[in-house]
Amino acid sequence: MLVRRSCPVCTISRPLRPFLSCRILRKYIATNFLGRANLMTQVCIIGAGPAGLLLGHLLRAEGVDCVVLERRTPDYVLSRIRAGVLERVTVELMERLGLDQRLKAEGLAHDGFNLADGERLIRIDMQELVGQHVVVYGQTELTRDLMDAREERGLEVIYETEDVTLHDVESDSPHVTYVKDGKEHRVDARFIVGCDGFYGPSRKAIPASVGQEFERAYPFGWLGILADVPPCNHELIYANHARGFALASQRSSTRSRYYVDVPLTDKVEDWSDDRLWDELAARLGPEAAAHMTRGPALEKSIAPLRSFVFAPMRHGSLMLCGDSAHIVPPTGAKGLNLAASDVHYAADALIRFFQKNDNDAVSAYSDTALSRVWKSERFSWSLTKLMHRFPEDGDFERKMQVAELDYIASSRAAQTSIAENYVGLPV
Known part of the structure; x- marks a missing residue:
């Protein structure tokens, strides 16, 4: 690995520099030659x-050295109940x-999904329409x-890190404490990448004068139940009903995930x-x-809904990925x-930066990623508007849903x- 002038070990003699790709040796040098436990x-x-x-x-597979910092324990990370539908890019x-291997063995390929309005099911046959499918495989x-x-x-992943703080992200030599x-x-x-979610410190390291937030908060949340029961349908059902929205989803052939929308004032205990x-x-x-099997909840929770985008997704040597930049x-x-x-981007x-000394893709990262982000935000927003009854909507808005x-x-x-x-736009 070539050591750039911004690297903190540039004062080390040239014969040692080729060995700096070794994580253990770099830590040894930092501790014993620089006088600090870096x-x-x-x-x-x-x-x-x-x-x-x-x-x-992905970086390690291409010989790029990296370290991952995580605030929580491994068990806590695995305990979070999240999404279960994978687009082609993720697969x-x-x-x-x-x-x-497990994804192929246990994941459920879904060729279609359904939109329901009252007693009608509208099936969207993704395989027939666009020649692709999604895979149901839990994020956990x-x-x-x-x-x-x-x-x-x-x-290398370091768990249970507290007070994570980003420094000098505008420079070519940032650091994290x-x-x-x-x-x-x-x-x-040389680079910091924030994959630390909506409440993490990475986005906050970008000055307010540089970044801009775009947000739409929705007047309801999703109350979800996870249960070890077979799903009521082999494909997902998104329902728009006079009583509100509902979703029939699944994690496997024996584990189901269901949702209804509820007011933000509701509590799980209700x-x-x-x-x-x-x-x-x-x-x-x-x-x-008629095909629903009831069972005790393994987990119940209410998640508020929002659309959120932060731009830019890169500032200096800091890049943002996932929920740190958009919801x-x-x-x-x-x-x-x-x-x-x-x-992926x-x-x-x-x-390309580390293997070919090519900075073009890093410079273009924010614009490239945001182009796809905004298209996905549009689709999620439009489907949310179509399938939910908003408190402020009247007869006209309902007629528009029916017509759509x-x-x-x-x-x-x-x-x-x-x-x-739904299957995911190209990357």
């Missing part, structure tokens, strides 16, 4: 969720890494696959399992209700997949547009 790397990744781990694996990145399982491979593949076991540590890097199952049966319609309502199943497309840009669903039901062109967006 870690030096090419890329410091903040956040060890699926985006951070995926990026770390292809796992295939590229050779970490798709994908994270587990990435996590289990980190030691074998030489991906954090506290672990009561001791402050420092990571010197909803017993029986009440929630009754509401789902009413909103999903008689056909789905989508879950209606379009885009959250994890948008993070994966960010990682970021990994390729960083690999009628058009979708009778138009191959409309169904093709929905299918194209």
Whole structure:
């Protein structure tokens, strides 16, 4: 690896520099020659969720050195219940890494999904319309696959890091400080990539004078229930009912995930399992209700909905990926997949930088990523508007929903547009 002039170890004699790609030796040199317990790397990744781990694996596979910092424990990361529908871009990145064995064995390929309005099911046949499908495979399982491979593949992840702070991100020699076991540590890097979610420190390191936020908060949340029961349909059902929105989803052939929208003032304690199952049966319609199996909740939670975009997604030597830069309502199943497309662009840009001394892709990263982000935000927003009853809407807005669903039901062109967006736009 070539050591750039901005590297903190440039004062080390030239014969030692080729060995700086060795993580253990670099740490030894930093401790014993520089007089401080620093870690030096090419890329410091903040956040060890699926985006951070995926990026770390892609970089390591191409010989780019990196370290991942995570605030939580591994068990906590795996306990988070998240998305379960994977676009082609996410599947292809796992295939590229050779970490798709369980995904192929346990993932459920879905050729279509359904929009319901009262008693009508409108099936969007993605395979027939655009020749592609999505894969139902829980985000927790994908994270587990990435996590289990980190030691074998030489991906260093440091868990339980507190007070993570980014420094000098405008320069070519940024660094990150954090506290672990009561001791402050420092990571010197050429680039920092924030994969640390909406509330993480990375986005906050970009000055307010530089960044701009775009946000739409929705007047409801999704109350979700996870249960070990077979799904009521082999494909997803998005329902627009007079009582509100509902979604019938799944994680496997024996584990189901259901949602209803509720006012933001509602609490999980307000909803017993029986009440929630009754509401789902009413909103999903008689056909789905007839095949619904009820069971005790493994998990229940309410998630508020928002659309959010932060721009730019790169500032100096800092790049943002995933929820640190954008949030989508879950209606379009885009959250994890948008993070994966960010990682695709970021990994390729960083690999080109370190392997070919090519800075063009890094410079273009924000514009490239945001182009796809805004298209996915549009789709998630439009599907949310179509399938939910908003408190401020009246008879006119409801008639527009009915007309739109009628058009979708009778138009191959409309169904093709929905299918194209749902399976994921090209990267």
